[in-house]
Amino acid sequence: MGVDVAIPLFEETVEWAGAINSVLMDKPRLFGQAMLLRDKALMKRRAQLGGIRVGIFEEAHDKGDVIRFLKRVNQTLLKLDGDPNDPIHLKAFDKAGCLGHRVIRTPDEVDTIPEEEFPVLMESHLDGKKEK
Numbered sequence: 001m002g003v004d005v006a007i008p009l010f011e012e013t014v015e016w017a018g019a020i021n022s023v024l025m026d027k028p029r030l031f032g033q034a035m036l037l038r039d040k041a042l043m044k045r046r047a048q049l050g051g052i053r054v055g056i057f058e059e060a061h062d063k064g065d066v067i068r069f070l071k072r073v074n075q076t077l078l079k080l081d082g083d084p085n086d087p088i089h090l091k092a093f094d095k096a097g098c099l100g101h102r103v104i105r106t107p108d109e110v111d112t113i114p115e116e117e118f119p120v121l122m123e124s125h126l127d128g129k130k131e132k
Contacts, residue, residue, distance in 0.1 A: 014038055040091055040121045055089075055124035062118055066090065066110045069122045091121045 008017035018034020036043045044054045092100025
């Protein structure tokens with residue numbers, strides 16, 4: 001064939017390149033590794049297994065799932081009535097980078113999410129660390 005490796009030029013072609021490379025190099029796991037880059041939930045599960053700290057996350061299929069997750073996260077953080085909620089993050093499964101990212105702090109904000117954006121990945125907020 002004369003081809004040694006497939007290089008994805010766009011994020012949307014990572015899966016294809018992974019599948020092609022797994023055949024070209026006779027390494028079936030390459031496809032799974034490529035899928036980690038495209039599936040946010042799978043990537044977070046793999047990061048957890050590797051000892052990397054990630055937020056609590058779940059998949060949401062509708063607005064009710066988002067409200068339940070928001071309440072459950074804040075209940076776990078021992079928030080009292082009247083305390084401001086810690087935010088949760090919603091991330092699109094099928095968009096690159098930060099496209100489709102939303103920060104939700106109250107159940108009222110969930111009403112602004114169009115139904116066609118579901119399913120989404122929900123994640124609790126992690127405060128970052130500033131390095132000196």
